[in-house]
Amino acid sequence: MTYLGPDQDWTKGSVETRFAVPEMHCAGCIAKIERLLPEQPGISAARVNFSGKTVTVTHAGDMAEPDIIRAFDAIGFEAQSLLSTASVERGIALRRLIRALGIAGFAAMNVMLLAVSVWSGAESSARSLFNWISALIAVPAVAYAGRPFFDSALRALRARTTNMDVPISLAVLLAVGLSLYETVAGGQHVWFDGALMLLTFLLAGRVLDEMMRGRAASGAEALVRRTAPGAMRLDAHGGSQWVASDALRVGDRLLIAAGERLAADGIIETGASRFDLSLLTGESAPVAAAPGDIATAGTLNLDAPVTLRVTAVGEARTIAEIARLMESASQSRSRFVRLADRASHLYVPAVHLLALLSFTGWMIAGAGWHQSLIVALAVLIITCPCALGLAVPVAQVVACGAMMRAGLLVKDGSALERLAQADEAVLDKTGTLTLGRPAPHGIEAIPPDRRAIVRGLAMASRHPLAVALRQALGSADVGPAPLTDIVERPGVGVEARFAGQAVAMRRPRADELGADPDDRAAVALDLGTGAPIVIRFADALRPDARQALDELVALGLPARIMSGDRDEAVAAISATLGIAGQGDMRPADKMALLEAEIAAGRHPLMVGDGLNDGPALAAAHVSMAPASASDVGQQAADIVFLGDSLLGLPRAVRAARATMRVVRQNFVLAIGYNICAVPLAMIGMVTPLVAALAMSTSSIIVIANSLRLRGAAR
């Protein structure tokens, strides 16, 4: 037997990394990833988590993230690197709550069985035995399962405030203490079952709340991409190496390929290309840049490879300025108080007052302190916000599940409350009203028998225009033609031979563009026969944009456009859609406009995707972003919608309003039951049996009412 030295790595350098793969839909995808990925070089295992849409890859330690993403690419999946470990921590918190719920549920069921035999007439010695067994089960169970509430109540008391958990903890501790006394003294009524049932129902509410937050967040997290995870750094000897973006230094020279996003601000040293700034400014037309020009992080290099000398990294980048604006913007939203918290601020003092009143009332009436205390305890248990604690989370979990099935990822419950209040919609143009990617115009001009060649050419390049062409042809279901001698020449195009003929997809010459010059991007296709075909690319409106805006107006949310693009481009779109629009707005302008709206007492819904929309998304009352948005946009938005259609907007508003309607009904049901039961408790009519019946009935009614929301997002 040999032992490894302390400096030797016994794992043989294998590392686990998590990746988001949003496009997993079925069992076939799971099988494909888990079986084919380990066949790729350097990867030893892959494990899919379908709920979180993530894959944990075990790979050799010297593999970089782009290598693994290429391995995913080779088996036909698009993977994105995951940023945070926050979801792991969330999982631990949820698991702790589920464990507490399991224990409280087990104890409640057993104690309830014993309590039923006491209620149905168990006599002196048997009753005493049952009470002792109940005490043995209940005391440790309450000590364990009650901790989330005790901790929270203690924190609130230390800060000299109250929350929902204060009366809960008080009722549970008082019930257990008094029941212990009754058990020892051989008394008639013990409340162990009530205390445990209370904990079980409330923990169920907490688990649902936490589950919804975790699920929606992991769904959104799965879509979060880094703008640019790194870049190819050139060293002094002419070699190049992949470097993560936080390891870049000022003065590094980077090689930026066509179709790559910049990871740092810099000055172009060699090469000339055009850059897509839409993520940063909303400007739709590409901007040309030559040696000596400045390029900023987050922009997309469209045409040709360039070398860039880094001038700013990390916090000094232009992007970081936007991040600072966002931080100041999101402070206003933290002032929003959720409905449940507003309710508890009124509810908690009232409950305490009632319990105190009944205690003093019975003391004055001449009852002993023991009986007075029991009446006060009955009031506390009856008023304990069992149904109230379930009223909001159950409705929101059911609604969010329905919305998730409809392609709307809700980040947290308060987003639904705020969305239900929205009374106007402000939309970004590029990437929000439009698709934000070039769509080819005139592919009908390509003869059907030549389309396979175009597809073969387009598949040879990663240029954005080639990708767009490939996607447009893909819907027509054309397989690629077998091409030979494929050469991609940066800045020029792709050349190849098909059955002996030269074919090409290339940048059009000036004389081919025809009489009407426009600034739209274009490619020319030489297909061996006839004149070259010129395909132009333009950003297209999202399908159903018109209908979605009409539906928003019908819901009482008049829409308008707020864009960073040129005024003329905005005017064209707003004329097509028949809504007001304003162009040439910087991120700070958008934010200021929204803040002015909020100050005027309105509740704007902001829909945007770009980095430049980040501050506005954070400043608005509620915000939504498409799944194609930048990571900043997705993080700042409350709700992310999947797919190209804008119909998700009115659908989300309708679902949010339906949810709040049901939540309000739940409050009425829960409080109505309290109004009936509290007088009974105050005159001492409530026994443990009555309390158990009342508590479970009201909770079940609230849950059943919330389940009506299952079809809310249709």
Added chain:
Amino acid sequence: MNGLLLLIPVALLLGLSGLGAFLWSLRSGQFDDLDGASMRILIEDDEII
């Protein structure tokens, strides 16, 4: 009464074993991927892709 002395521990033991099974399944990660578990049953091991 003698019956009770036997039955109550039996009932409690059965309940406890259920609780133990639940805690074990929680710890071994069976609740981590609820949607995936329902999909995996459809995967055929000798399937040719």
